[in-house]
Amino acid sequence: MNTNANGARVPAWAAGLAGVTAGAVALGVAELVAGLTTAGASPVVAVGGAMVDRTPAAVKEWAIRTFGENDKTILVIGIVVVAALIAAGLGLVARWRVGYGMAGLAVFGVVGIIAAVSRPDSGPLDFLPSMIGAAAGAWALVLLFRRAEPSSRAEPHPRAEPSTGAEPSTGAEPSTGAEPHPRGEPTIRRAGADLHTFDRRKLLTGVAVGAGVAGAGAVTGRLLGRRGDVTMARRDVARMLPRPTIAAKPLPAGADLHIRGLSPFVTPNYEFYRVDTALVVPGVDPRSWTLKIHGMVDRPVELTFADLLRRPLVEADVTLTCVSNDVGGPYVGNARWLGARLADVLREAGIRRGADMLLSVSRDGWTSGTPVDVVMDGREALLAVAMNGEVLPAAHGFPVRQVVPGLYGYVSATKWVTEIKVTRFDEDTAYWTTRGWSARAPIKTESRIDVPREGDRVPAGRTTVAGVAWAQHRGVDAVEVQVDGGEWRRARLAEVPGPDTWRQWSIDWDLAPGGHTIAVRATDAAGYTQTPNVAPPAPDGATGYHSIMVRAG
Known part of the structure; x- marks a missing residue:
């Protein structure tokens, strides 16, 4: 046109x-x-x-x-x-x-x-x-x-004819040469x-x-x-969710120090961090969901959701951490998970000699590469169906996700998982490893100050400093705090149910009036003390001490 x-x-x-x-x-x-x-x-x-x-x-x-x-x-x-x-x-x-x-x-x-x-x-x-x-x-x-x-x-106005004097003058305004147009x-x-x-x-x-x-x-x-919302499906699953075959031990009485502002030992589901590549949370119907395990196995396996629920279900307290977490960052949380042991399913499939990676695939196509030896070494690596006593929220992987203690989420925690290919690191690559991140990513020993916060004004004198530390599948053995570059003092540690969770800590410190810099470091059960050397999250996790500045007075 x-x-x-x-x-x-x-x-x-x-x-x-x-x-x-x-x-x-x-x-x-x-x-x-x-x-x-x-x-x-x-x-x-x-x-x-x-x-x-x-x-x-x-x-x-x-x-x-x-x-x-x-x-x-x-x-x-x-x-x-x-x-x-x-x-x-x-x-x-x-x-x-x-x-x-x-x-x-x-x-x-x-x-x-x-x-x-x-x-x-x-x-x-x-x-x-x-x-x-x-x-x-x-x-x-x-x-x-x-x-x-x-x-x-608009038509052009006719050319004016010479006056004959036959028509009397009407007193009209002279023509403008164009027809009138609507007002406005x-x-x-x-x-x-x-x-x-x-x-x-x-x-x-x-x-x-x-x-x-x-x-x-x-x-x-x-x-x-x-229509793809899974709210009703989650309610249906909640009614049929079996009790754990192996229940987690009750949390120790001193697992939570109950200090105001300190992250609770168990992170509520609605507060649990979410970092993934899905713009729209996949709505996966558990009735049609299947998990295919294939590749370097003797007997390929395909499980339905009902098959998974019929397997022995295990409860485990596990802290998850995102590799994108900066030192002192928020992308870490602890929950009690319920699921089937991934290692048991893999044994039934029969892993062939030479296989060293599990390439898991999410419903939205995202992939993760998990080391086989980590999953098979006895830790509670789960195909999780519940989180903190309720069916998995949609945003956290409903109906099934992976949970593997001790590894950053991008190599272990596949949400909405639908497929696991048993393969090799030198033959396949996962989503983030093709973008320059490390293929194997054990979580680094880290600690964080929760109380007080950066920039807070606190009363001079006795002040409580508290936070959390984590070294999943190794466990935290000690936490030390330093003020204004002085001596390191040991903090009091909360109890923990095992080595796969974070650990709360606290210490009381007398602060003189004025500004102060407070730093923290943790030592894991293997004897490693976190490094003061600052490094960004890429390619395998951030390092350095978390420190804050406060003013007492």
């Missing part, structure tokens, strides 16, 4: 507004179609997921440190803002030829289609949301420009004496309708997408 003679009459601001509205219609309709098919095929989600997979590790680390668990929300907002800016640009291009704007929307549709169908868990209909959304956006762009253009072309609609003059009207009212009405369509589509799509 050539609009060199018409589209260019639309002011730039109106063209940009039309472009943004058309882009919103495209996304809204795409969300609606995604709700009817697959939520993960939404262009925003699919493109966002592709961006997460292709973002350099350093940028991801910066995002996690800066935005924490809100990093995905910030990414989605950024995608929408960038899409709006590009849509506005397409509207400006469409002033000269609407076909150019339509072509731009088609390109965006193709990008969305490629992102959606290239997802590891993509389905046969995942191309539809982006395709139909782009078509709807292009149609909206054409309609908006048609509404903005003049409804009729600006006049745009082209070459010559022709005048044309830009129909502001019709355009804004169309924009309002387009915004309504976009909003209704997005909201309805999200509501429809909740």
Whole structure:
């Protein structure tokens, strides 16, 4: 559609507004179609997921440190803002030829289609949301420009004839050479004496309708997408969840020091950290879930959820830690897990000689490489189905996730696990190892000050300093605290049920008025004292002492 003679009459601001509205219609309709098919095929989600997979590790680390668990929300907002800016640009291009704007929307549709169908868990209909959304956006762009253009072309005023004196003077105003135009609609003059009207009212009405369509589509799509919500499925599992065959021992009486501000020994599920690559939490139906174990095994195994629940279930207290955790950071938590022993399942499959890695696969395609010898050495490596006495929350891997004590999460804690390939480190690589992280990542001995906080003002005199320390599967043997670079003093340690959890500690210190720097270090049961050398999380975990500055007085 050539609009060199018409589209260019639309002011730039109106063209940009039309472009943004058309882009919103495209996304809204795409969300609606995604709700009817697959939520993960939404262009925003699919493109966002592709961006997460292709973002350099350093940028991801910066995002996690800066935005924490809100990093995905910030990414989605950024995608929408960038899409709006590009849509506005397409509207400006469409002033000269609407076909150019339509072509731009088609390109965006193709990008969305490629992102959606290239997802590891993509389905046969995942191309539809982006395709139909782009078509709807292009149609909206054409309609908006048609509404903005003049409804009729102004005719030139007839040339004045010489007066014959037959008609008396009426006292009318002299002609301007153009027909009158509605009040409030600006006049745009082209070459010559022709005048044309830009129909502001019709355009804004169309924009309002387009915004309504976009909003209704997005909201309805999200509501429809909740069909994949697993709330009801979790309730059903809760009713059938068996009691543990091997229950964990009761927590020792002194496991929690009950100091205000100190992290509790057991981290509540709603406070447990979440770091993963999924923009949309996978909704996995336990009735259709299976776990396939194959590769270097004698007898491939495929378990259903019911099969897993029929196995002996074990309870274990295990602290998980994310490798992205900075010294003193929040990405560590402790929970009581319930699940089947992974080692028992692997023994039934029969691991072949030479296999040294378990490449586990999440429902969203994420992969993790876990050393075989760690899983088989007797620690409670679990295919977990419950967390702190309740069915796994969806965000933490429902219906089944891996929990392996002593390893950072990126090489051990696969959520929504659906497949385990028994293989070798020199033959396969996992998601983060292809991005420069260490293939084997035992958790480093670390400690953190929880009380007081950085920058706190505390009373001069006796002050309680407290925190947590961890050295999973080795255990914490000692924690020492230092003030203003002076002597190291041993802190009091809380009791622990075993070596796989963090350990609370506390010490009372007399602080003189003024500013003070407080540091902490831990020593594990193997005799290793954490290093003061500062290192970033990449490639295998941060190091250094956690220190804070406070003011007493």
